Amino acid sequence: MFLKKYFEAFEIGELRTTMGRTITETDIVLHAGQSGDFFPHHMDEEWCKTQPFKQRIAHGTLIFTVAVGLTAQVINEVSMTYGYERLRFTRPVFIGDTISVQVTIANKADHKKPQYGIVTEKVEVFNQHQELVMVCEHLLLVEKQAN
Template sequence: MFQDRYFEDYQIGEQRQTMGRTITETDIVIHAGQTGDFYPHHMDREWCKTQDFGQRIAHGTLIFSVAIGMTAGAINQLAFSYGYDRLRFIKPVFINDTIHVRVTISDKREHAKRTDHGVVVEKCEVFNQHDELVLVCEHLLLARRRTPTTSI
């Protein structure tokens, strides 16, 4: 599905929300294998029983990856990901927690060097099934302008 949107089409304050996705033990094991992060916080159930959270926690990078993937919907051929800023892991996510994501357009600004594109900032907030904030970041989207600016 394609949904072409120019820089000018994005409105500060507009939101979208994803459906939920449950994080499984399989997700954690596969992520550990892909990244090499086999820390006991993620892998050792018995050791985790002696720690503050009392159970294994999902990798923050797993939750980030899954959450961002959940926000990918329509393909916009006029924009592409420019990176992520201000990533924070707020609360742990446990096996069998269900996450969902709210994306809010929080800012729009000129690009420092490209007059034919602007930067759209999407605030991505990830919540668990209790509506507790577990992760937040800013997604920077480089979006083509309908009409290039005359100067930076």
């Protein structure tokens, strides 16, 4: 779906949620191969049994990537990603966990180029128990409506 949502149309507190996505062993293995991160916390089931979580955990970068993908439901033709800030992984995600994302418009500010504004989205990722597993801020560079 394509739309044109200009800076002025974003409302602080505006909220959207995504559908869920279950994290699988295949996700973890593919992500390890693509990223080169074969850290035992993700790949060695027997070693993980000796660790505090007792099972393999998904890569934080995998959870970030899946979460961003879940939020990509609409293409705004007058907006683009400007970056991500304050990324935190607050709980581990295990094989079989289902994550979903809640995005809240947290702030709006002018940009140094007057034809743009910065919209800050608070991105919160929850598991199936509604426990927060990841949080960050997504900055959008958004065109202002021509007057």
